[in-house]
Amino acid sequence: MSASTSGEDAQEFYGRWARLYDLIARRTPGIPALRRRAAAACRLERGDTVVEMGCGTGANLPYLREQVGPEGTVIGLDFTGPVLERARELTAEYDNVHVVRGDATSPPFGSIPEVAAVGDAGDVDAVLATFVVGMLEDPAGAVDDWCDLVGPGGHVVLANAARSDEWYAPPVNAVFRAIVVLSTPPTTKLRYEDAPHLRLDAKIDAAHARLRERSRAVADETHVFGVVRLTGGRIGP
Ligand SMILES: C[S@@+](CC[C@H](N)C(=O)[O-])C[C@H]1O[C@@H](n2cnc3c(N)ncnc32)[C@H](O)[C@@H]1O
Structure with a gap:
Protein backbone atom coordinates (compact mmCIF):
# COMPACT_ATOMS: atom_id res chain seq x y z
CA MET A 1 0.00 0.00 0.00
CA SER A 2 1.44 3.39 -0.95
CA ALA A 3 1.92 6.23 1.54
CA SER A 4 -0.64 8.35 -0.30
CA THR A 5 -3.26 5.57 -0.14
CA SER A 6 -2.81 5.19 3.60
CA GLY A 7 -2.96 9.00 3.91
CA GLU A 8 -6.28 9.00 2.06
CA ASP A 9 -7.57 6.22 4.35
CA ALA A 10 -6.61 8.25 7.41
CA GLN A 11 -8.36 11.35 6.08
CA GLU A 12 -11.52 9.40 5.26
CA PHE A 13 -11.46 7.74 8.68
CA TYR A 14 -11.00 10.93 10.71
CA GLY A 15 -13.47 12.74 8.52
CA ARG A 16 -16.11 10.15 9.35
CA TRP A 17 -15.36 10.07 13.08
CA ALA A 18 -14.59 13.76 13.69
CA ARG A 19 -17.46 14.45 16.15
CA LEU A 20 -16.98 11.25 18.16
CA TYR A 21 -13.22 11.77 18.25
CA ASP A 22 -13.74 15.35 19.42
CA LEU A 23 -15.82 14.10 22.35
CA ILE A 24 -13.14 11.57 23.38
CA ALA A 25 -10.35 14.07 22.77
CA ARG A 26 -11.84 16.75 25.00
CA ARG A 27 -13.87 14.87 27.62
CA THR A 28 -11.89 11.74 28.62
CA PRO A 29 -11.00 12.17 32.34
CA GLY A 30 -7.42 13.37 32.78
CA ILE A 31 -7.06 14.53 29.19
CA PRO A 32 -7.85 18.26 29.70
CA ALA A 33 -5.13 18.45 32.39
CA LEU A 34 -2.72 16.69 30.05
CA ARG A 35 -3.44 19.20 27.29
CA ARG A 36 -2.80 22.14 29.62
CA ARG A 37 0.48 20.52 30.71
CA ALA A 38 1.54 19.78 27.10
CA ALA A 39 0.98 23.45 26.19
CA ALA A 40 3.02 24.55 29.25
CA ALA A 41 5.84 22.16 28.24
CA CYS A 42 6.23 24.16 24.99
CA ARG A 43 7.82 26.86 27.22
CA LEU A 44 6.21 29.64 25.22
CA GLU A 45 6.39 33.34 25.94
CA ARG A 46 3.81 35.93 25.03
CA GLY A 47 4.14 36.90 21.38
CA ASP A 48 5.67 33.54 20.38
CA THR A 49 4.65 31.36 17.41
CA VAL A 50 3.66 27.73 17.97
CA VAL A 51 2.61 25.06 15.47
CA GLU A 52 0.52 22.06 16.44
CA MET A 53 1.12 19.19 14.00
CA GLY A 54 -1.94 16.94 13.48
CA CYS A 55 -4.16 19.24 15.57
CA GLY A 56 -7.30 17.17 14.89
CA THR A 57 -10.43 18.84 16.24
CA GLY A 58 -8.34 21.53 17.95
CA ALA A 59 -8.56 20.45 21.60
CA ASN A 60 -5.04 21.81 22.37
CA LEU A 61 -5.37 25.10 20.52
CA PRO A 62 -7.07 27.16 23.29
CA TYR A 63 -4.34 26.10 25.75
CA LEU A 64 -1.63 27.16 23.29
CA ARG A 65 -3.42 30.48 22.72
CA GLU A 66 -3.39 31.00 26.48
CA GLN A 67 0.41 30.63 26.47
CA VAL A 68 1.22 33.02 23.59
CA GLY A 69 -1.48 35.59 24.40
CA PRO A 70 -3.27 37.81 21.88
CA GLU A 71 0.05 39.04 20.44
CA GLY A 72 1.33 35.54 19.58
CA THR A 73 0.47 33.14 16.74
CA VAL A 74 -0.98 29.64 16.97
CA ILE A 75 -1.11 27.42 13.88
CA GLY A 76 -3.00 24.14 13.89
CA LEU A 77 -2.13 21.89 10.95
CA ASP A 78 -3.96 18.71 9.94
CA PHE A 79 -4.60 16.91 6.67
CA THR A 80 -8.23 15.97 7.41
CA GLY A 81 -10.79 18.56 6.29
CA PRO A 82 -13.74 17.70 8.59
CA VAL A 83 -11.70 17.72 11.82
CA LEU A 84 -10.38 21.14 10.82
CA GLU A 85 -13.93 22.46 10.47
CA ARG A 86 -14.50 21.47 14.10
CA ALA A 87 -11.16 23.05 15.10
CA ARG A 88 -12.19 26.29 13.35
CA GLU A 89 -15.51 26.33 15.23
CA LEU A 90 -13.70 25.88 18.55
CA THR A 91 -11.23 28.71 17.91
CA ALA A 92 -13.49 31.12 16.00
CA GLU A 93 -13.20 33.73 18.77
CA TYR A 94 -9.39 34.10 18.31
CA ASP A 95 -8.01 35.94 15.31
CA ASN A 96 -4.44 34.78 15.99
CA VAL A 97 -5.27 31.05 15.85
CA HIS A 98 -4.97 29.74 12.27
CA VAL A 99 -6.25 26.30 11.39
CA VAL A 100 -4.75 25.12 8.12
CA ARG A 101 -4.87 21.99 6.02
CA GLY A 102 -1.65 20.23 5.13
CA ASP A 103 0.72 17.37 5.75
CA ALA A 104 2.63 17.49 9.05
CA THR A 105 5.57 15.76 7.36
CA SER A 106 5.94 18.59 4.81
CA PRO A 107 4.21 21.67 6.24
CA PRO A 108 3.04 23.95 3.41
CA PHE A 109 3.51 27.21 5.32
CA GLY A 110 4.89 29.34 2.48
CA SER A 111 1.84 28.63 0.28
CA ILE A 112 -0.85 29.51 2.86
CA PRO A 113 -1.57 33.26 3.01
CA GLU A 114 -2.39 33.47 6.76
CA VAL A 115 0.89 31.81 7.70
CA ALA A 116 3.09 32.71 4.72
CA ALA A 117 5.53 34.53 6.99
CA VAL A 118 6.21 31.32 8.95
CA GLY A 119 8.47 28.52 7.85
CA ASP A 120 12.07 29.61 8.02
CA ALA A 121 14.17 28.15 10.82
CA GLY A 122 13.70 30.29 13.92
CA ASP A 123 10.26 31.67 12.98
CA VAL A 124 8.57 28.93 14.97
CA ASP A 125 9.28 28.80 18.71
CA ALA A 126 7.67 25.44 19.46
CA VAL A 127 6.01 22.43 17.84
CA LEU A 128 3.47 20.29 19.66
CA ALA A 129 2.21 16.89 18.45
CA THR A 130 -0.18 14.89 20.64
CA PHE A 131 -1.26 11.37 19.62
CA VAL A 132 0.07 11.87 16.09
CA VAL A 133 3.53 10.33 15.57
CA GLY A 134 2.12 6.79 15.66
CA MET A 135 0.25 7.63 12.44
CA LEU A 136 3.34 8.65 10.48
CA GLU A 137 5.37 6.41 8.16
CA ASP A 138 8.67 7.76 9.50
CA PRO A 139 8.04 9.28 12.94
CA ALA A 140 11.73 9.83 13.79
CA GLY A 141 12.25 11.61 10.45
CA ALA A 142 9.25 13.86 11.14
CA VAL A 143 10.60 14.71 14.60
CA ASP A 144 13.93 15.64 12.97
CA ASP A 145 12.13 18.01 10.61
CA TRP A 146 10.19 19.59 13.48
CA GLY A 153 16.69 26.86 21.63
CA GLY A 154 13.17 26.08 20.34
CA HIS A 155 10.96 23.38 21.86
CA VAL A 156 9.32 20.23 20.52
CA VAL A 157 6.76 18.44 22.68
CA LEU A 158 5.29 14.98 22.06
CA ALA A 159 2.51 13.25 24.00
CA ASN A 160 1.42 9.69 23.31
CA ALA A 161 -0.27 6.78 24.99
CA ALA A 162 2.28 4.34 26.37
CA ARG A 163 1.95 1.19 28.44
CA SER A 164 2.49 1.37 32.21
CA ASP A 165 3.50 -1.17 34.90
CA GLU A 166 1.23 0.25 37.64
CA TRP A 167 -1.25 -2.13 39.30
CA TYR A 168 -4.23 -0.28 37.82
CA ALA A 169 -2.61 -0.20 34.39
CA PRO A 170 -4.27 -3.24 32.75
CA PRO A 171 -7.80 -1.76 32.63
CA VAL A 172 -6.50 1.72 31.75
CA ASN A 173 -4.27 0.23 29.07
CA ALA A 174 -7.21 -1.73 27.70
CA VAL A 175 -9.15 1.51 27.31
CA PHE A 176 -6.22 3.23 25.59
CA ARG A 177 -5.63 0.22 23.37
CA ALA A 178 -9.29 0.38 22.34
CA ILE A 179 -8.89 4.10 21.60
CA VAL A 180 -5.73 3.35 19.59
CA VAL A 181 -7.43 0.63 17.58
CA LEU A 182 -10.53 2.79 17.07
CA SER A 183 -8.44 5.78 16.09
CA THR A 184 -6.18 3.83 13.73
CA PRO A 185 -7.29 4.21 10.12
CA PRO A 186 -8.27 0.80 8.73
CA THR A 187 -5.31 0.41 6.40
CA THR A 188 -4.47 -3.21 5.59
CA LYS A 189 -0.97 -2.67 6.92
CA LEU A 190 -1.97 -1.41 10.35
CA ARG A 191 -4.98 -3.52 10.99
CA TYR A 192 -4.18 -6.96 9.67
CA GLU A 193 -0.44 -7.49 9.29
CA ASP A 194 0.58 -6.22 12.73
CA ALA A 195 -1.17 -5.80 16.06
CA PRO A 196 -1.92 -2.04 15.77
CA HIS A 197 -0.91 -1.20 19.32
CA LEU A 198 2.49 -2.94 19.00
CA ARG A 199 3.24 -1.13 15.75
CA LEU A 200 2.19 2.15 17.34
CA ASP A 201 4.37 1.47 20.40
CA ALA A 202 7.44 1.02 18.16
CA LYS A 203 6.72 4.24 16.26
CA ILE A 204 6.12 6.19 19.46
CA ASP A 205 9.37 4.87 20.98
CA ALA A 206 11.31 5.91 17.85
CA VAL A 224 -3.46 10.04 32.95
CA PRO A 237 22.62 23.13 18.17
C1 LIG B 1 -5.33 10.69 17.08
S1 LIG B 1 -5.64 12.21 16.24
C2 LIG B 1 -4.99 13.42 17.42
C3 LIG B 1 -5.53 14.78 17.23
C4 LIG B 1 -5.04 15.85 18.24
N1 LIG B 1 -3.62 16.04 18.16
C5 LIG B 1 -5.45 15.49 19.64
O1 LIG B 1 -4.60 15.44 20.53
O2 LIG B 1 -6.65 15.31 19.88
C6 LIG B 1 -4.45 12.20 14.96
C7 LIG B 1 -4.60 13.37 14.00
O3 LIG B 1 -3.42 13.43 13.21
C8 LIG B 1 -3.79 13.77 11.88
N2 LIG B 1 -2.70 13.32 11.02
C9 LIG B 1 -2.18 12.08 10.91
N3 LIG B 1 -1.18 12.07 10.02
C10 LIG B 1 -1.06 13.35 9.57
C11 LIG B 1 -0.18 14.00 8.63
N4 LIG B 1 0.77 13.32 7.98
N5 LIG B 1 -0.35 15.32 8.42
C12 LIG B 1 -1.32 16.03 9.05
N6 LIG B 1 -2.17 15.47 9.94
C13 LIG B 1 -2.03 14.15 10.20
C14 LIG B 1 -5.13 13.06 11.66
O4 LIG B 1 -5.86 13.67 10.60
C15 LIG B 1 -5.78 13.24 13.03
O5 LIG B 1 -6.56 14.41 13.08
Missing part, protein backbone atom coordinates in the same frame (compact mmCIF):
# COMPACT_ATOMS: atom_id res chain seq x y z
CA CYS A 147 13.43 20.09 15.45
CA ASP A 148 14.94 21.79 12.38
CA LEU A 149 11.84 23.97 12.07
CA VAL A 150 12.12 25.37 15.61
CA GLY A 151 15.94 25.49 15.49
CA PRO A 152 18.37 25.65 18.43
CA ALA A 207 9.82 9.43 17.90
CA HIS A 208 10.48 10.07 21.60
CA ALA A 209 14.02 8.63 21.30
CA ARG A 210 14.82 10.95 18.38
CA LEU A 211 13.51 13.97 20.32
CA ARG A 212 15.78 13.07 23.25
CA GLU A 213 18.78 12.76 20.90
CA ARG A 214 18.12 16.19 19.39
CA SER A 215 17.54 17.96 22.72
CA ARG A 216 19.99 19.67 24.99
CA ALA A 217 17.47 19.55 27.87
CA VAL A 218 14.64 17.03 28.18
CA ALA A 219 11.61 16.76 30.47
CA ASP A 220 9.86 13.39 30.59
CA GLU A 221 6.54 13.06 32.40
CA THR A 222 3.69 10.58 32.58
CA HIS A 223 0.02 11.54 32.87
CA PHE A 225 -2.65 7.19 35.40
CA GLY A 226 0.82 6.72 33.89
CA VAL A 227 -0.40 5.74 30.44
CA VAL A 228 0.34 8.97 28.58
CA ARG A 229 3.99 9.81 28.06
CA LEU A 230 4.94 13.44 27.53
CA THR A 231 8.44 14.41 26.35
CA GLY A 232 9.45 18.03 25.98
CA GLY A 233 12.81 18.88 24.46
CA ARG A 234 14.75 22.14 24.22
CA ILE A 235 16.54 21.64 20.92
CA GLY A 236 20.33 21.70 20.84
Whole structure:
Protein backbone atom coordinates (compact mmCIF):
# COMPACT_ATOMS: atom_id res chain seq x y z
CA MET A 1 0.00 0.00 0.00
CA SER A 2 1.44 3.39 -0.95
CA ALA A 3 1.92 6.23 1.54
CA SER A 4 -0.64 8.35 -0.30
CA THR A 5 -3.26 5.57 -0.14
CA SER A 6 -2.81 5.19 3.60
CA GLY A 7 -2.96 9.00 3.91
CA GLU A 8 -6.28 9.00 2.06
CA ASP A 9 -7.57 6.22 4.35
CA ALA A 10 -6.61 8.25 7.41
CA GLN A 11 -8.36 11.35 6.08
CA GLU A 12 -11.52 9.40 5.26
CA PHE A 13 -11.46 7.74 8.68
CA TYR A 14 -11.00 10.93 10.71
CA GLY A 15 -13.47 12.74 8.52
CA ARG A 16 -16.11 10.15 9.35
CA TRP A 17 -15.36 10.07 13.08
CA ALA A 18 -14.59 13.76 13.69
CA ARG A 19 -17.46 14.45 16.15
CA LEU A 20 -16.98 11.25 18.16
CA TYR A 21 -13.22 11.77 18.25
CA ASP A 22 -13.74 15.35 19.42
CA LEU A 23 -15.82 14.10 22.35
CA ILE A 24 -13.14 11.57 23.38
CA ALA A 25 -10.35 14.07 22.77
CA ARG A 26 -11.84 16.75 25.00
CA ARG A 27 -13.87 14.87 27.62
CA THR A 28 -11.89 11.74 28.62
CA PRO A 29 -11.00 12.17 32.34
CA GLY A 30 -7.42 13.37 32.78
CA ILE A 31 -7.06 14.53 29.19
CA PRO A 32 -7.85 18.26 29.70
CA ALA A 33 -5.13 18.45 32.39
CA LEU A 34 -2.72 16.69 30.05
CA ARG A 35 -3.44 19.20 27.29
CA ARG A 36 -2.80 22.14 29.62
CA ARG A 37 0.48 20.52 30.71
CA ALA A 38 1.54 19.78 27.10
CA ALA A 39 0.98 23.45 26.19
CA ALA A 40 3.02 24.55 29.25
CA ALA A 41 5.84 22.16 28.24
CA CYS A 42 6.23 24.16 24.99
CA ARG A 43 7.82 26.86 27.22
CA LEU A 44 6.21 29.64 25.22
CA GLU A 45 6.39 33.34 25.94
CA ARG A 46 3.81 35.93 25.03
CA GLY A 47 4.14 36.90 21.38
CA ASP A 48 5.67 33.54 20.38
CA THR A 49 4.65 31.36 17.41
CA VAL A 50 3.66 27.73 17.97
CA VAL A 51 2.61 25.06 15.47
CA GLU A 52 0.52 22.06 16.44
CA MET A 53 1.12 19.19 14.00
CA GLY A 54 -1.94 16.94 13.48
CA CYS A 55 -4.16 19.24 15.57
CA GLY A 56 -7.30 17.17 14.89
CA THR A 57 -10.43 18.84 16.24
CA GLY A 58 -8.34 21.53 17.95
CA ALA A 59 -8.56 20.45 21.60
CA ASN A 60 -5.04 21.81 22.37
CA LEU A 61 -5.37 25.10 20.52
CA PRO A 62 -7.07 27.16 23.29
CA TYR A 63 -4.34 26.10 25.75
CA LEU A 64 -1.63 27.16 23.29
CA ARG A 65 -3.42 30.48 22.72
CA GLU A 66 -3.39 31.00 26.48
CA GLN A 67 0.41 30.63 26.47
CA VAL A 68 1.22 33.02 23.59
CA GLY A 69 -1.48 35.59 24.40
CA PRO A 70 -3.27 37.81 21.88
CA GLU A 71 0.05 39.04 20.44
CA GLY A 72 1.33 35.54 19.58
CA THR A 73 0.47 33.14 16.74
CA VAL A 74 -0.98 29.64 16.97
CA ILE A 75 -1.11 27.42 13.88
CA GLY A 76 -3.00 24.14 13.89
CA LEU A 77 -2.13 21.89 10.95
CA ASP A 78 -3.96 18.71 9.94
CA PHE A 79 -4.60 16.91 6.67
CA THR A 80 -8.23 15.97 7.41
CA GLY A 81 -10.79 18.56 6.29
CA PRO A 82 -13.74 17.70 8.59
CA VAL A 83 -11.70 17.72 11.82
CA LEU A 84 -10.38 21.14 10.82
CA GLU A 85 -13.93 22.46 10.47
CA ARG A 86 -14.50 21.47 14.10
CA ALA A 87 -11.16 23.05 15.10
CA ARG A 88 -12.19 26.29 13.35
CA GLU A 89 -15.51 26.33 15.23
CA LEU A 90 -13.70 25.88 18.55
CA THR A 91 -11.23 28.71 17.91
CA ALA A 92 -13.49 31.12 16.00
CA GLU A 93 -13.20 33.73 18.77
CA TYR A 94 -9.39 34.10 18.31
CA ASP A 95 -8.01 35.94 15.31
CA ASN A 96 -4.44 34.78 15.99
CA VAL A 97 -5.27 31.05 15.85
CA HIS A 98 -4.97 29.74 12.27
CA VAL A 99 -6.25 26.30 11.39
CA VAL A 100 -4.75 25.12 8.12
CA ARG A 101 -4.87 21.99 6.02
CA GLY A 102 -1.65 20.23 5.13
CA ASP A 103 0.72 17.37 5.75
CA ALA A 104 2.63 17.49 9.05
CA THR A 105 5.57 15.76 7.36
CA SER A 106 5.94 18.59 4.81
CA PRO A 107 4.21 21.67 6.24
CA PRO A 108 3.04 23.95 3.41
CA PHE A 109 3.51 27.21 5.32
CA GLY A 110 4.89 29.34 2.48
CA SER A 111 1.84 28.63 0.28
CA ILE A 112 -0.85 29.51 2.86
CA PRO A 113 -1.57 33.26 3.01
CA GLU A 114 -2.39 33.47 6.76
CA VAL A 115 0.89 31.81 7.70
CA ALA A 116 3.09 32.71 4.72
CA ALA A 117 5.53 34.53 6.99
CA VAL A 118 6.21 31.32 8.95
CA GLY A 119 8.47 28.52 7.85
CA ASP A 120 12.07 29.61 8.02
CA ALA A 121 14.17 28.15 10.82
CA GLY A 122 13.70 30.29 13.92
CA ASP A 123 10.26 31.67 12.98
CA VAL A 124 8.57 28.93 14.97
CA ASP A 125 9.28 28.80 18.71
CA ALA A 126 7.67 25.44 19.46
CA VAL A 127 6.01 22.43 17.84
CA LEU A 128 3.47 20.29 19.66
CA ALA A 129 2.21 16.89 18.45
CA THR A 130 -0.18 14.89 20.64
CA PHE A 131 -1.26 11.37 19.62
CA VAL A 132 0.07 11.87 16.09
CA VAL A 133 3.53 10.33 15.57
CA GLY A 134 2.12 6.79 15.66
CA MET A 135 0.25 7.63 12.44
CA LEU A 136 3.34 8.65 10.48
CA GLU A 137 5.37 6.41 8.16
CA ASP A 138 8.67 7.76 9.50
CA PRO A 139 8.04 9.28 12.94
CA ALA A 140 11.73 9.83 13.79
CA GLY A 141 12.25 11.61 10.45
CA ALA A 142 9.25 13.86 11.14
CA VAL A 143 10.60 14.71 14.60
CA ASP A 144 13.93 15.64 12.97
CA ASP A 145 12.13 18.01 10.61
CA TRP A 146 10.19 19.59 13.48
CA CYS A 147 13.43 20.09 15.45
CA ASP A 148 14.94 21.79 12.38
CA LEU A 149 11.84 23.97 12.07
CA VAL A 150 12.12 25.37 15.61
CA GLY A 151 15.94 25.49 15.49
CA PRO A 152 18.37 25.65 18.43
CA GLY A 153 16.69 26.86 21.63
CA GLY A 154 13.17 26.08 20.34
CA HIS A 155 10.96 23.38 21.86
CA VAL A 156 9.32 20.23 20.52
CA VAL A 157 6.76 18.44 22.68
CA LEU A 158 5.29 14.98 22.06
CA ALA A 159 2.51 13.25 24.00
CA ASN A 160 1.42 9.69 23.31
CA ALA A 161 -0.27 6.78 24.99
CA ALA A 162 2.28 4.34 26.37
CA ARG A 163 1.95 1.19 28.44
CA SER A 164 2.49 1.37 32.21
CA ASP A 165 3.50 -1.17 34.90
CA GLU A 166 1.23 0.25 37.64
CA TRP A 167 -1.25 -2.13 39.30
CA TYR A 168 -4.23 -0.28 37.82
CA ALA A 169 -2.61 -0.20 34.39
CA PRO A 170 -4.27 -3.24 32.75
CA PRO A 171 -7.80 -1.76 32.63
CA VAL A 172 -6.50 1.72 31.75
CA ASN A 173 -4.27 0.23 29.07
CA ALA A 174 -7.21 -1.73 27.70
CA VAL A 175 -9.15 1.51 27.31
CA PHE A 176 -6.22 3.23 25.59
CA ARG A 177 -5.63 0.22 23.37
CA ALA A 178 -9.29 0.38 22.34
CA ILE A 179 -8.89 4.10 21.60
CA VAL A 180 -5.73 3.35 19.59
CA VAL A 181 -7.43 0.63 17.58
CA LEU A 182 -10.53 2.79 17.07
CA SER A 183 -8.44 5.78 16.09
CA THR A 184 -6.18 3.83 13.73
CA PRO A 185 -7.29 4.21 10.12
CA PRO A 186 -8.27 0.80 8.73
CA THR A 187 -5.31 0.41 6.40
CA THR A 188 -4.47 -3.21 5.59
CA LYS A 189 -0.97 -2.67 6.92
CA LEU A 190 -1.97 -1.41 10.35
CA ARG A 191 -4.98 -3.52 10.99
CA TYR A 192 -4.18 -6.96 9.67
CA GLU A 193 -0.44 -7.49 9.29
CA ASP A 194 0.58 -6.22 12.73
CA ALA A 195 -1.17 -5.80 16.06
CA PRO A 196 -1.92 -2.04 15.77
CA HIS A 197 -0.91 -1.20 19.32
CA LEU A 198 2.49 -2.94 19.00
CA ARG A 199 3.24 -1.13 15.75
CA LEU A 200 2.19 2.15 17.34
CA ASP A 201 4.37 1.47 20.40
CA ALA A 202 7.44 1.02 18.16
CA LYS A 203 6.72 4.24 16.26
CA ILE A 204 6.12 6.19 19.46
CA ASP A 205 9.37 4.87 20.98
CA ALA A 206 11.31 5.91 17.85
CA ALA A 207 9.82 9.43 17.90
CA HIS A 208 10.48 10.07 21.60
CA ALA A 209 14.02 8.63 21.30
CA ARG A 210 14.82 10.95 18.38
CA LEU A 211 13.51 13.97 20.32
CA ARG A 212 15.78 13.07 23.25
CA GLU A 213 18.78 12.76 20.90
CA ARG A 214 18.12 16.19 19.39
CA SER A 215 17.54 17.96 22.72
CA ARG A 216 19.99 19.67 24.99
CA ALA A 217 17.47 19.55 27.87
CA VAL A 218 14.64 17.03 28.18
CA ALA A 219 11.61 16.76 30.47
CA ASP A 220 9.86 13.39 30.59
CA GLU A 221 6.54 13.06 32.40
CA THR A 222 3.69 10.58 32.58
CA HIS A 223 0.02 11.54 32.87
CA VAL A 224 -3.46 10.04 32.95
CA PHE A 225 -2.65 7.19 35.40
CA GLY A 226 0.82 6.72 33.89
CA VAL A 227 -0.40 5.74 30.44
CA VAL A 228 0.34 8.97 28.58
CA ARG A 229 3.99 9.81 28.06
CA LEU A 230 4.94 13.44 27.53
CA THR A 231 8.44 14.41 26.35
CA GLY A 232 9.45 18.03 25.98
CA GLY A 233 12.81 18.88 24.46
CA ARG A 234 14.75 22.14 24.22
CA ILE A 235 16.54 21.64 20.92
CA GLY A 236 20.33 21.70 20.84
CA PRO A 237 22.62 23.13 18.17
C1 LIG B 1 -5.33 10.69 17.08
S1 LIG B 1 -5.64 12.21 16.24
C2 LIG B 1 -4.99 13.42 17.42
C3 LIG B 1 -5.53 14.78 17.23
C4 LIG B 1 -5.04 15.85 18.24
N1 LIG B 1 -3.62 16.04 18.16
C5 LIG B 1 -5.45 15.49 19.64
O1 LIG B 1 -4.60 15.44 20.53
O2 LIG B 1 -6.65 15.31 19.88
C6 LIG B 1 -4.45 12.20 14.96
C7 LIG B 1 -4.60 13.37 14.00
O3 LIG B 1 -3.42 13.43 13.21
C8 LIG B 1 -3.79 13.77 11.88
N2 LIG B 1 -2.70 13.32 11.02
C9 LIG B 1 -2.18 12.08 10.91
N3 LIG B 1 -1.18 12.07 10.02
C10 LIG B 1 -1.06 13.35 9.57
C11 LIG B 1 -0.18 14.00 8.63
N4 LIG B 1 0.77 13.32 7.98
N5 LIG B 1 -0.35 15.32 8.42
C12 LIG B 1 -1.32 16.03 9.05
N6 LIG B 1 -2.17 15.47 9.94
C13 LIG B 1 -2.03 14.15 10.20
C14 LIG B 1 -5.13 13.06 11.66
O4 LIG B 1 -5.86 13.67 10.60
C15 LIG B 1 -5.78 13.24 13.03
O5 LIG B 1 -6.56 14.41 13.08
